[in-house]
Amino acid sequence: MSPVISVVNLSKTYGSGYTALKDINLEISRGEIFALLGPNGAGKTTLISIICGIANPSQGKVSVGGHDIIQSYRAARSLIGLVPQELHTDAFETVWATVSFSRGLFGKPRNPAYIEKVLKDLSLWDRKDSKIVTLSGGMKRRVMIAKALSHEPQILFLDEPTAGVDVELRKGMWEVVRGLQTSGVTIILTTHYIEEAEQMADRIGVINKGEIILVEEKARLMQKLGKKQLKLQLQGRIEAIPPELAAYHLELSGDGNELTYHYDTQSERTGITSLLGDLRNAGIRFYDLDTRQSSLEDIFVSLVR
């Protein structure tokens, strides 16, 4: 299947000489949720801005739905809805007016029924006649999403959409996002809540210092770069790890009551069976054990460190 977004050799250098993007190559598949992760200043927003037409590229090509963003900007942009990172709103407009304005900008005919549905989906219907200045931060964020959805886009960019939104509303938002994906909308999101990317994304891209350092299916990424830990709660405190267990590189907790063993799920042997046997031979007994897989956050931190 041809990608819905294709970025080829994209670079961006600002007038100040600062290079925000360096030779980016990226393809986004139709209907997927793609999470773009990166520390502050990595180039996430610049990349999104160029794809959406807000910033000019210095070099390279971008196509959206097969349309070049420069030559066929109308066709390309009409497919995109953008929820920017900052809460940019017209304070004195009503919710209904600002969402309808967004639809008009994209050349769509009036469709009050659709706007009503969007506002209801985002729990904004009761505030449709309220001026934006009177809304809470979370509501303003949802207004931004409603504006982005107002023209029925096929691709939705969500740049830190849940920043400042409480947990309950955040869950509601992700339900809306899931619903959009089900209806065929491609979602590209950046978020600081990496557990959200872990829950939501089909694929993960990591950008750092203007370069894409990794693009991988989430499940494969977790499998490939994820590490597992086995924690053993000891029946009795030990002073030190016996020398005959040195090969396992165990960690002993400060109070001497817990041993941690790191193992790789991808390797042929995890070493757990032999470890448990060697522990018994060394006279170390345990009363409980549990395993933990490293999170996407752990992987992300190790990648950008």
Add this chain to the structure above:
Amino acid sequence: MNFRAIGAIYKFEMARTGRTLVQSIVSPVVSTSLYFVVFGAAIGSRITQIEGVSYGTFIVPGLVMLSVLTQSIANASFGIYFPKFVGTIYEILSAPISHVEIVLGYVGAAATKSIVLGLIILATAGLFVPLHIHHPIWMLTFLVLTAVTFSLFGFIIGIWADGFEKLQMIPMLVVTPLTFLGGSFYSVNMLPSGWRTITLLNPVVYLISGFRWSFYEIADVSLGLSVSMTVSFLLGCMIVVWWIFKTGYRLKN
């Protein structure tokens, strides 16, 4: 052509005027009426006629132009600067709209407001001084041309400005003095020849002269020259706007 987008921007801008009616319409009408009262009814009665027209009547075209010029610039510059300031410009830039359509929306709304204001001021002037418009079509042509040209100029200022101080700088320090010195309150022919030559470097002279001719058939420069100069300024503004969008100056960088 994305007519719906043009309409959306236009309606949005006009709605803003509706919300700020006192500032947009009432305030300039009141302040211009004060000029009519002071220079027309009070002082004007003691000033001799200028080229066969009473002083109060003579200054009407200049005062209308003064309001149209300043309001065109203010409306258009604020219209595009404010989305830049609050960040909502992202929506305009990411929409499937051409540069021409963006300009039509913002400049069209700004020019409409100025034209309406100009006509209201003209009607108000009729309450204070006797008015007769010899060439109403030319009067409207100059009104529209001036409103569009200076709305374009205001649009450029709004893009260029990176703070509210800069937004006010050109209208306050350049446009208002040029308008006052451009024959709003006197005929350029009344000046000594040296000053007259210098005054002819002021582009506003040509606007006011042409506009006043449409009322009383009296002018400082020929009608053809007035039209040519106004159109030249309009073309100059269009070239600058084209360059702004081509380079993304202060919009996309």
